[in-house]
Amino acid sequence: MMYKTVIFDIDGTLINTEQAVLGSLQKLLEKNYNRIMKKEDLAFALGIPGAVSLGQLGIEDIEYANKCWNDLMNDFRQTIHVFEGFQQLLANLKKQSVATGVVTSKTKREYQDDFVPFGLASYLPYVVCADDTDRHKPHPEPLVKFLDISDAKAETSIYIGDTIYDYECARDAGVDFGLALWGCKQPDAIPAKYKFANPEDILVLWDDMK
Numbered sequence: 001m002m003y004k005t006v007i008f009d010i011d012g013t014l015i016n017t018e019q020a021v022l023g024s025l026q027k028l029l030e031k032n033y034n035r036i037m038k039k040e041d042l043a044f045a046l047g048i049p050g051a052v053s054l055g056q057l058g059i060e061d062i063e064y065a066n067k068c069w070n071d072l073m074n075d076f077r078q079t080i081h082v083f084e085g086f087q088q089l090l091a092n093l094k095k096q097s098v099a100t101g102v103v104t105s106k107t108k109r110e111y112q113d114d115f116v117p118f119g120l121a122s123y124l125p126y127v128v129c130a131d132d133t134d135r136h137k138p139h140p141e142p143l144v145k146f147l148d149i150s151d152a153k154a155e156t157s158i159y160i161g162d163t164i165y166d167y168e169c170a171r172d173a174g175v176d177f178g179l180a181l182w183g184c185k186q187p188d189a190i191p192a193k194y195k196f197a198n199p200e201d202i203l204v205l206w207d208d209m210k
Contacts, residue, residue: 003205005152006093007143007175008124009161010104010115012046012183014086017114020076021046025053028069033059043185047163048137049105049130070110082118083182085199090123092203101126101150103142103159103169108132126150138168143175160202164190178202 011017022039029035029042045053050066059065093100101124104111108129115121128146135141147154159170162183167190170177179192180199187195196202 003098003156003158003176005099005101005150005157006202007126007146007152007157007159008100008102009047009159009163009166009180010102010106010111012162013083013160013166013180014102014120015080015082015115015118016183017080018046018183019079020073020114023076023079024069024072027072027075028065029057031072032065032068046185047105047161047165049107050110051130052136070113073114080114082120083199086120089199089202090120094123096206098206099126099150099152100124101128101146103128103137103146105130105137105165137165138172140169140171140173143169143173147173147175158194158205160196167192 008014011021022042022045025042025045026037026039029037044056050069051062054062054065090100106114106129108131111127111129126146126149128142130136133141133145143159146152147157154174158176158178159166160178160180161167162180167177176193178194178196179187179190181187181195181197182199184190
């Protein structure tokens with residue numbers, strides 16, 4: 001199968017934000033709600049929109065809490081980094097005229113604050129953020145929206161992510177799924193057409209790019 005479009009998740013796939021997301025959420029709960037929770041008990045928040053996570057934690061003032069959470073992320077910004085190998089991978093895909101973009105659970109503001117500063121956005125012209133759709137991963141709507149804005153076909157596209165939500169979104173949108181093992185916490189629990197150990201392994205999908 002020769003894919004013409006590669007769509008990436010951001011958190012846990014392109015950039016490592018786990019420490020920042022969980023550390024700032026932990027701090028928010030302690031500071032604003034007097035709740036002490038372990039990071040492993042908050043891991044469910046990875047890969048879904050912040051507003052959804054806060055709702056699952058029983059927080060009512062979601063808009064305010066989400067703003068405070070974003071502000072607290074600044075204290076952890078130095079822990080966020082691009083996974084090794086991505087700059088080269090994206091440059092190679094561009095050279096081969098493979099269309100690329102992102103479908104993320106980040107809001108537009110979080111995308112601007114957390115991702116754009118790393119300088120990869122120019123390689124990823126098509127972007128679907130959480131506030132671009134009514135429904136979010138694991139619902140297929142974000143990927144369907146991506147196919148719509150990019151004119152990509154589901155059957156020649158692959159979505160690469162690190163969570164079960166990413167897999168379910170891809171499956172229900174009729175898009176093949178590749179699992180990013182470098183950011184994945186439960187690799188055995190997530191079905192995927194491909195499982196990639198490193199970003200550069202994605203290039204095996206194109207024989208001429210090996």
